[in-house]
Amino acid sequence: MIVNTGLRVDRVITRGDFTLDGQSFTVDNNVWLVGNDDEVLVIDAAHDPSVIAAAIGTRVVTSIIATHGHNDHINAATELADLVRAPIALHPADVVLWKAIYPHRAPDHALADGQLISLPEGGALRVLHTPGHSPGGICLFGEINGDPVLFSGDTLFRGGPGATGRSYSDFPTILASIRTRLLTLPAHTVVHTGHGDDTTIGEEGIDYDDWVSRGH
Numbered sequence: 391m392i393v394n395t396g397l398r399v400d401r402v403i404t405r406g407d408f409t410l411d412g413q414s415f416t417v418d419n420n421v422w423l424v425g426n427d428d429e430v431l432v433i434d435a436a437h438d439p440s441v442i443a444a445a446i447g448t449r450v451v452t453s454i455i456a457t458h459g460h461n462d463h464i465n466a467a468t469e470l471a472d473l474v475r476a477p478i479a480l481h482p483a484d485v486v487l488w489k490a491i492y493p494h495r496a497p498d499h500a501l502a503d504g505q506l507i508s509l510p511e512g513g514a515l516r517v518l519h520t521p522g523h524s525p526g527g528i529c530l531f532g533e534i535n536g537d538p539v540l541f542s543g544d545t546l547f548r549g550g551p552g553a554t555g556r557s558y559s560d561f562p563t564i565l566a567s568i569r570t571r572l573l574t575l576p577a578h579t580v581v582h583t584g585h586g587d588d589t590t591i592g593e594e595g596i597d598y599d600d601w602v603s604r605g606h
Contacts, residue, residue: 396511397534399424399582402445406437408462411556419462422541422582424534425449429510432470433530433541434463434584435478439470451476452508455501457543457584458527459487468495479507481519484526487558501528518571520545522564523552531575538579540591546572546581548589550601565602573598 402421407414419436423445430449434457435442451474456464459480467478477498480488488497503519507530515532523544530541544552551568554561577592 397424397426397509397513399534399539400445401582402442404437404441404466406462406465408460410460417462417585420582420584420586421445424509424515424541425452426510431455431507431509431515432476433457434543435467435470436462436464437466439466439473442466442470443473446474450474452510453499454478455507455530456480456484456488456497457529457541457545458524459484459491460524460544461487461491463543463584464488464491468492471498481517481526481528483521484524487524487526501526503528515541520564520567520571522554522560522562522567524558527552527564527567529572531579538576540572540575540579540581542572542581542583544584546589546594547583547585548581548587548594550594550597552584565598568594569598 400423403418405418408417421436422433424431431452432454435454454476471478479499479501480497481501501517505517506514508514515530518529520527520529527545551564573595575591579591581589
């Protein structure tokens, strides 16, 4: 367990369109900022780089992490990266989705399962590869100020798993990711999701069998 002290987690909500398979929906996204007064990590640069940059302020951005390659989680990434001079990291299995938005610019770094993402004050978050919502979907897990925290992207929400049934997604795969990678975490782990409200691992684990039985 990586213990991070003296850090804070800020949520920035941005609104824009999610587009895939010829359909488009207006969505609110959670952009997570993890850091202190001097440095910050950005998780999922969505929709509006100016709003995110304003929340960052004068802090140094150590990295911009994409939990997956859907457009609503990366469509502010390159502009924000240029504004704050920070690298972008994505799991290579989602490059096909990235290229649909940025055909002429690659992510700066490839994320790998088990990789540690540095935080200010010597801390880190661990990358958990959780495919299903997309092939390269990841979550970030660590302990911040004594409490276990998961940044789940679109793998796990309050009330169930992320959506499948679209290109590059698979319901049995996301169930397996949640069962083997997330429900094994401490039950009191706070889950900061890609959309909507926080939940905990314990709250969501109660309903796992119902998700399996209802299918997709």
